[in-house]
Amino acid sequence: MTTIKDIARLSGYSIGTVSRVINQHSDVSPEARKKIEKIIAQENFQPNSNAKLLKQQIKTSVIILVKGQMNIFLEVILEEVQKILNESGEATSVTFLDEAANEVETAVHQCAERKPRGIIFLGGNINYFKKSFDQIDVPSVLVTVPASGLPFENLSSYATDDIAASAAAVEYLVRMGHKNIGIIGGSASLQRGQIGYRRLHGAINQLKKFNIPFDINKQYEPGRFSIASGYESTLSLLKRNKKITALYCISDIIAIGAMRAVKDLNMNVPDDISIIGYDGIEYTRYSVPRLATIQQDTSGLARKSVEDLLMRINYQNRTANHEMIPFRVLTGESIKKK
Template identity: 45%
Template sequence: MTIKDIAKESGYAVGTVSRVLNNHPDVSEKARQRILAVVAKNGYTQNPNAKNLKQSVNHSILVLVKGARNELFAALVEQLQGLVNKGPYSLLVDYFDEDTDEVLRAAALCAEKKPQGILFLGGNADNFKRSFGRITLPAVLVTSPAEGLDYPNLSSVTTDDFAASVQAVQVLLKQGHQHIAIIGGRPSFSDVSGKRFAGGRAAFAQSGLPAENLVEYGEARFCYEEGYQAMRHVLAEHPEITAAYAIADVVAIGAMRAAQDAGRKVGRDLSIIGFDGLALGEYLTPRLATIGQSVERLAQEATNTLLNAIENDAPARRVTVPFTVINGESVGPAPRR
């Protein structure tokens, strides 16, 4: 199969196909997904050249980052770089939007780059169920659960997002808050988002408070800007809210700014707790309350698991990294009405 064949089958021009294969940003997501699907379906591989030959002997590891503005993933990549560079391997890091099918992207990049293994930072189980069967390399799904994904070459390293989210909402409930919002993430694109919403929802249900007292807003990517917009929307539509669980620290930080701009003092008029334990949260005013997960431990477990599979043909494993509740000034008692 040639680039012209891919263009014909996908319905896009040769130039567009070439830009997708070379990972250029100036391509619509619809075109990229269609072309990558055709590439994966036909097992297309570009003609090897000196660059690709060099990459193949460098024992590269492909890291697919689902969410270009996710600060936790940026910290994870930094840790992974340090760990992997201690050996003969090098990282090939690919960033893309949360809407992208990470498995189709992996299949296309594997055909081109010939890595030894794959680290998926974030993922959606439906994408894996549809397409992961065509990938034969050892792979590790990091921060996302691999429940129901019984592939012999797919491991996972994650935190118990459900249990951690139960505790996050319980922190707010123990402070007397009765009108709570859960904001951030998009459960339809992210299994992590779904687990965190479900955990927060379960904690609220156990409280015995009326179901209508819980507001859910799951239309925000993991970034400051969309956290800001989510909190702004919730406060405009539900001014009775006195506390929010933001399912990622970047969402929480954006939400804190929105609350301040709306005239709500964080920690007094509106309490906010996040998830991830980013270092930045320690230096905010007020200091951010959050669920901490160890980036160092996640990176170490993921690296060890993948290298053991590559070098020793070790079987797939499931690793759960513990979390901690980090108290902060962003959470306080419910204000008196």
């Protein structure tokens, strides 16, 4: 890990000068400041309270708001985020919210009460950000939902391209010979959740590109991001549409419930129904059969989000960033060629 001594050595300036740059002191020449800040950026240096050479305590923790109380995928990211923040000397405070809750409203209340250094939103609804995020002035990061279209200078975002990833999932099913494809999970309403909406319509648009008809009333069943909802939604869809040969479940936990539903309908995966999920959680490597899925880069999402937040906490002149993190298709064993 890069230290303040390394920055001093690489820049050719003393530790004291580097410290004054880090702490935004005015008694540093423009030339020295420019060179030190360039080295800091190149080395991706993240100072904690000790590295800043300040003998003050952290005002309070970094707040982490998790959207969904049963979302295994977000819990994986949470674990990695907390680990990186802890290694950087930052305390964290975690709040789990229902997936229908207003995370920005919660953040506004916590900012008033706790005066956090920064906020990480794991999941979110863009409509809530549009309405209320202007009340938040601390550095923040929205993870798994892109926010590049929002006008907030203190909000970065790191996400997977849900539309492209859903298109890849459906394309794989089509190339395996499936045309009667059902979709499970999320909502057809943009107001109720952007992630589910984007994944649903990314899949539908891809089917259109293949000139494969899709009747949303007969081939889609909405649902929450939970195993139980995946189970119930799959039962409902397969009972009313017996022509379906493959399912795209918009999350792995939904797919796990779907696999059990197929079994309880006296069918088998993949012989009768092929299934592909989305997220790439660890459990899918051990399911029987091994679930095909879209694997998101949880490590990349966590690392980039925390690095971005710490950089903007410690350097006030840093601008927000928005980035899509690559995904990949894991073919698994849950899809049978037609």
